[in-house]
Amino acid sequence: MTRSLNVNDVLDLMLAHRSIRAYTDEPVPQDHIKAAVAAGQKAATSSNIQTYSLVHVTDPAMREAFIEISGGQEKVRDCGAFFVMCADMRRHRLLADRCGAPCEENVESFLLSVIDASLFAQNMALAFESLGWGTCFIGGIRNNLNAVQDLLDLPMSVSPLFGMTVGKPAEDPWPRPRFPVDTIMQANGVMDDEAVLAQCDAYDDLMKDYYLKRGASGRTWCGQMERFFEQPKRPHLRAFFESKGVRWR
Ligand SMILES: Cc1cc2nc3c(=O)[nH]c(=O)nc-3n(C[C@H](O)[C@H](O)[C@H](O)COP(=O)(O)O)c2cc1C
Incomplete structure (x- = not known):
């Protein structure tokens, strides 16, 4: 027996995704932000460890500084809301410290926090899109994570991974086809x-x-793609994550 696919609004939304890089100056209301973050948090998280934090960057001077960090991407200032996604093992480290247990931040815990943060971020992006906002991930902040860390005053075990711009679309780009x-x-x-x-x-x-x-x-x-990985990308990242407490073991 063949089952017919029940096409629905969620699938339509997901399949219509395209990154938005130009925004009107309309701010994103706080209730939309809270709803999208809550929806992001409902993404699966390994053993419910929830190893991420989100920084909502509202300070205009900070937003300006993020343009340079991310290689001249003016959308980080011009969007309605700008966020920095962080892998966050601090809660776990503090809890372990409190009871005198070790807290091993190794390759597996690093992977877990990056996977958790990414699932959270993608859920959040979809939630924003469902509310009529456009989004774009900003990996460009990894050009200079030391500068991000200094700017946001991030403690040990909290590592910025990527940013996200959100705002009312001021462009209507063609969707980028994926592989079949x-x-x-x-x-x-x-x-x-x-x-x-x-x-x-x-x-x-x-x-x-x-x-x-x-x-x-x-x-x-x-x-x-033939040349995309010709040189190691951002080789300074290893030292940065080590400085945050990650050990490659
Ligand atoms: C982790 C990550 C980092 C990204 N960083 C940037 C960025 O710094 N600037 C940018 O304009 N787009 C960035 N993008 C968007 C991708 O270029 C985009 O998703 C991809 O080209 C596919 O296009 P689409 O999202 O419109 O379908 C990033 C996407 C991801 C997932």
């Missing part, structure tokens, strides 16, 4: 290398139209 589902999902294993490369080339055909609409004809996804 069959490229991403296989039964009981993954495809061989030759098939992977064939799927990447097929994706370029799909992206041609998108790049054309964006006035970037001739660009290809494969061409961009």
Whole structure:
């Protein structure tokens, strides 16, 4: 028996996602922010550890400073609300200290906090989108996490990961196509290398139209990705996370 897919508003919202990078000056009301954060918190969290904190950056001078940190992204000032997502093991460390137990911040705890924070952030982004706001993640803050830490005065075990701009869209960009589902999902294993490369080339055909609409004809996804990891990205990050208490063991 085949079951029909019950297409609904949630799926429609998710499938219509695109990052918004230009905003009107409309502020995001506090009740929308609280609702989106609460929805974010309902994301699954490993063993309910909830290893994240969110900084709502409202200070105009701080917002200005984030432009430079994130490589000239003026949307961090121009958006209706700007947030910094942090991995946060401080609660766990303080509780362990209080009862005299060790608190091991190792690769697994680091992964847990990054996964938890990311699930939280994505839920929060969807909640904002459902309320009519546009969002964009800002990984650019990792250009200089020491500057983020100094600016926000973050203590040990609280590490900034990425930012998020939220605001009323002042643009209507084309949605960016993703790989077909069959490229991403296989039964009981993954495809061989030759098939992977064939799927990447097929994706370029799909992206041609998108790049054309964006006035970037001739660009290809494969061409961009071939060089994307040519150099180690942000190699200073290891030392930064170590300075926050993470040990790679
Ligand atoms: C962790 C993360 C960091 C990102 N950092 C930036 C950023 O610094 N600036 C930016 O304009 N977009 C940023 N993005 C948005 C991506 O470029 C965007 O999601 C991707 O190109 C797909 O486009 P779409 O979201 O419109 O579908 C980031 C996305 C993620 C998930």
